[in-house]
Amino acid sequence: MNTSVASTSTEVVMRANELHAGYLPGINILNGCTIEARKGELVGIIGPNGSGKSTLLKSLFGLVDIRDGSVTLNGEDVTGMKTNQLVRKGVGFVPQTNNVFQALSIEENLQMGMFLKPKEFASRSQEIWDLFPMLADRRKQLAGSLSGGERQSVAMARALMMEPSVLLLDEPSAGLSPVRQDETFIRTRQINQTGVTIIMVEQNARRCLQICDRAYVLDQGTNAHEGTGRELANDPKVIELYLGTLAADVEAKSKH
Template sequence: MSLLRADDLYAGYGGVDILRGLHLRVEADEVVVIVGPNGAGKSTAMKAVFGLVPVRAGRVTYQGEDITNAAPEQMVTRGIAYVPQEGNVFPSLTVLENLELGAYALKGDLRPRLEKVYEVFPRLRERRAQQAGLMSGGERQMVAMGRALMVEPQLLMLDEPTAGLSPKLIDETFRRIRGINALGIGVLMVEQNAKQALGIADRGYVLATGENRYEDTGSNLLANREVAEMFLGG
C-alpha cells in the first residue's frame, strides 16, 4: 500500500481543469519530485492533493484511506504537512514562535519536537530568538520546513523549496530534504531546479499541460535524452 496515491485527477480553478487525468504515488521511504515547464500543473497537483484546489474527478488516497477534497486541517491531523512556495513564515514572529505555531493544535510538551527540528536544522536553535522576517531566504525556508516538521508528519509536501535561493543554498536545501527523508518521512516536492531535484529523487514525474508525460526513477529521467531536450534544457 502506497503512502499517497492520486489516480486520474481532474482539478483546477473556476471550472477550468488544469490537471487532466493526473496519476502519482509516493511510498513511505521515497523522495518523489514533480517537474515540468511553467504552466504544466505542478503546483496545482500539490494543492489538489492537499485540499487547497477542488478535485472534480479522480481520487486521492493516503495510507489506503480516501482523502479526496478533505480540508487542509484534516490533512495535517492525518500526518501530512505542506510548505507553500510563498508566505510560508510569519515574518514578525521569532523563529521559536514560528515553530511553536506549527504545533498549535497539539497538546503537551513541545520541547521534544523542537529538539528534533533543531537536530535537522541546527541554525534554527542559534537563531530561535530572531524575527523570521530578518533572516535570509535560505534560513526562512528552514523555518518553514521546521514548522512543518513540528507535527511529526509521515509525508512532507514542498512547493518550490529552492525558489529564489543561491546555488550554494540550493545544494544545502536539497541535502536537508534528503536528511528529512532519512528520518522515515516521505517527501513529495515540486521543483523548477529539475536536474538537481531529480538528482536526489527516488522517482520523478514530468508533467506537461496537466498530464503525465514521463514517470521513472530520478536517475533514469536524467539519462533520458528526450526528457533532457524537452524539459531539462538539454
C-alpha cells in the first residue's frame, strides 16, 4: 500500500538544474541531472548502483565540485557554496556511513549539530528528544555502542538540530535489518510530517516509492524517469528495468 500523501505546494525549496559533477578531473558522474523538491515534500532518488545518486546529494551539500549547472535553495543560487554556509541557510545532510561521533555520547553528538548556535542547544534539544524519545532515555550513552539503526537515528537527530528546511538522506536503510529498515522509513516520514522537506537516496526502491511523494530514477547520471511514488511503483518500464534489479541488489546485500 502506498502511504505517501502528495504535497500540494508548488513552492520549490531546493532545485538542481542540469548538474554535471564528478570526483576526478574530466570524468563526470552526473550528466545533466535535474531534480526539485517542493515545500513539505518527501522526494525519493532511486536507480542502479553507480547511477550517481549519492554524488547528487553530495553535490547539493557542497561536497562534490559542480562543473556545470546550478543549485538553488529557496530561490537563491547556492552552487558551490561551502557546507557550513549551507547548514546556516537550512540544509541538513546525513551521510550513509561514518555519520556519528562514536567516542561521544548521544547528547554530545547533538551538541555537535548545534556548533553554529551553541546557546540554543537546550531549547532545541528538547524538541529533538520529543521526536526521538528512545534517544532521550539514553542520552549519556556512547554513540559507538549503539546498533546501526540507533546510530542512524542519532545522525538524523543531529542534522535536525539546526532546524533545516531541507534534509538530505543518503541510503538511510543501508545495512539495517528489515525491522530496523521499517523503523527508519517510519521515522523519515514522521520527520517529513513536521514540515521538513526531505530528499532521500535509497537502495530499497520499492519501500522508498511507498513513502515518498515524488521520485526520480537516475541512470548514468541523468534522469531516466520521474513521477509520484505510486506512478513509478506501477510503471511497467520502471518495474522491468529497475525495480527487479534493485530488489535483487538489496536482497544480496542483506545476506552479507
